[in-house]
Amino acid sequence: MSRLSLTNLPVAPAVDPRALSIGIVHLGLGAFHRAHQAVVTERAAVASADTRWGITGVSQRSGKVRDQLAPQDGLYSVLERGLGDPSVQVIGSIREVLTAPEDPDAVVTRIADPAVSVVTLTVTEKGYRAAGHGLDLGDPEIQADLTGRPPRTVVGQLAAGMARRDEPLTIVSCDNLVANGPFLRKLVTDYFEALGKVPEVFEATRFPASMVDRIVPATTDADRDEAARLLGVRDEAVVVAEPFLQWVIEDDFAGDRPAWERGGAVLTGDVAPWEQAKLRMLNATHSMLAYLGALRGYETIAEAVRDDELSALARQLMAEDVVPTLKAPDGLDLTEYGASVLERFANPALKHRTTQVAMDGSVKLPVRMLGTVRDRLAAGAEPRVVSLAVAAWMVYVLKTPIVDDPQSDRLKAALAGISEPAAVVDALLGVDSVFTPDLRDSTVFRELLVEHVSSLTAGSSTSVG
Template sequence: MTRLSLTNLPVTPAVDPRALSVGIVHLGLGAFHRAHQAVVTEQAMVATGETRWGIAGVSQRSATVRDQLAPQDGLYSVLERGLGDPTVQVIGSIRDVLTAPEDPDAVVARIADPAVTVVTLTVTEKGYRATGTGLNLDDPEIQADLTGRPPRTVVGQLAAGIARRDEPLTIVSCDNLVANGPFLRKLVTDYFDALGKVPETFEATRFPASMVDRIVPATTEDDRAEAARLLGVRDEAVVVAEPFLQWVIENDFAGDRPAWERGGAVLTADVAPWEQAKLRMLNATHSMLAYLGALRGYETIAEAVRDDELSRLSQALMTDDVVPTLTPPDGLDLAAYGASVLERFANPALKHRTRQVAMDGSVKLPVRMLGTVRDRLAAGAEPRTISLAVAAWMVYVLRTPDLDDPQADKLKAAVAGVSEPAKLVDALLAVDSIFTPDLRDSTVFRELLVEHVSSLLAGS
């Protein structure tokens, strides 16, 4: 079958890709960005008629995405799966694709380009190479960047690009981190401090916080076949997404930007209430369903949430533990939001694998779950259901031989030879890159974990 390209366009993109110039660099050119920021950016250009916001996407690890997109002139499709028939849309906003390991100098040059005024990021939590509240200066890749090689880490790339600019930049983190914008600024500051030189443009560089939400499961061969049937051409870069899409951005920019609010985003003075509701309600529930679902043998999140007991636990997690810790932003009904979360998870058309969501638990737990635990303990409450979610992660670590986690070696070493519930709990609570002393020393939290781990191990 003929492949999607500018010469084989069965569905015309909403903007003419040939007319676009690059004004945005995006680090982390995975499926989520292509189903989210790239779509909103294209919609913004359609609404305003501007053509200066084409995207130069950077793959941080492999050449797979470049090899998918380059023969297609950067074009790809979004296969939207809701409760009705699937729909497909061709997106043309990505105009250049770089692979960082192959040409790190080109990445820095793009960030430094005066035509570029915005950098966005979706590099997952582990891509920030952070420890606690700062940059992990002992990370060997950070050390290699600091010693003068063409940078290959995200923070190194940003720092090198900023250092070469005459005008300040706006850098928008779109990853699931608490106060992701200020956090990223702190990491880049740590990097410059380690270098011993801070460029003049850094002070004026802006790092607005943002919150993103859309379920984007991994694309399967069946998805590619479905897209080909709908398009009439083969698309090797198709991404799958639910109909829902949300992007809340702090209105704090150093210079020109796309009119993202015209493309469906929300611009606000304070992202924090939106972010906390999403991390603690949606992301924490997603992770709990992933761990409990995987332990019960469910392949997808939709299968897990259709389990009556897991559905009840998900509701209890949000209602009993999370909602009391939140101050909702104006316009967000937490009860309705929680119901919509479970409704979205139950979408049978989205085969979001439990193992995919369960990845990288060591960096997800602190931002998705442990803040809720800490707040409930401080209020004198017993965080029963959120503790079950943490306990499920512990048993998942024990029972998963091929654990996909940046701290997999440390975690597997911690639980080696452990079989008793209390010893498993203590071994993982002792991992100080995940659990802070206040949680380790909490008798209430530890006893809940031992109770839940005992139950989970007995039921397996």
């Protein structure tokens, strides 16, 4: 079967890719970006007839995505899987692909391009190389960037690009971090201070917060076969997604931008309530189902949700521990939102693997769960269900031979020779890059963790009463 390309288009993109000029650089060219920001950007171009917002996508790790997209003229398809028949759409908003490890200077040059006014990021929590509330200046890659090599970290790339610019940028983090825009600004500030030189353009550069939501499972060979059947051509870069898509962006830009609101995004003066609801309800519940589901041998999140006990725990987590800590954003009913979260997770067509969601727990827990723990403790409540979710992560780390986590070596070293529940809890609470002193010193939290770890390691019921 022939390959998808500009000369072989059974289903044309909504906008002619050849008409698009580069106006956006995106760092972290994974499946999520291709199923989310790139889609909204294309919809905005169609609605506004503005062709300035083609995307240069930057792969931070390998040339795999470039090798998939290059023979296809940057085209790829989004295979939507909902409750009905699947549908497929060809997207053409990505007009250039760069691979940072192979040509890091090309990335900086493109960020510095005067035609570029927006940079977006989906590099996952670990890609920010943070330590606590600031940049990890002891990170070897950050240190290497600071010594003057062509930068390979996202913070280094942003700083080097800004240093070559006369006009400010708008830099939009789309990762699951609390106040991600201000947080990224702090990391870049730390980098410039360590470098000893802050470019004039930095003060006017804007870092709006944003919140993103769409379930994008890893693409399988079966998905590629399905897309080929629907398209009539082979697409090696197909991404899979649910029909739901949400993007909330703080309306704070340094200059021109795409008409994202015409592509389905929400522009608002305050992203925080949306962000908190999503992180604490959707993301925390996703992680809890991943850990508990994996411990029960479930391959996918949908299988875990079909477990009556686990779905009941997910509802308890949101209703009993999370909702009391939230302020609902205008237009969002938290009870209805919680129900919609579980409906989306139950979509059997997505096959979102528990092990995929369980990745990088040491950086996900602080932003998804531990804020809820603190708020419940401060209110004098016992955070029973969210403590179970944290305990499930602990047991998952204990029982999984190879943990896909940036701190896997440290976690495994902490647990070396340990199996008794209280010792497991104390060992992992002692990992200060995950747990802060207030949580380590909380008798209530520790006792809950020991109780839950004991039940989970014994294989008994996970009920929290």
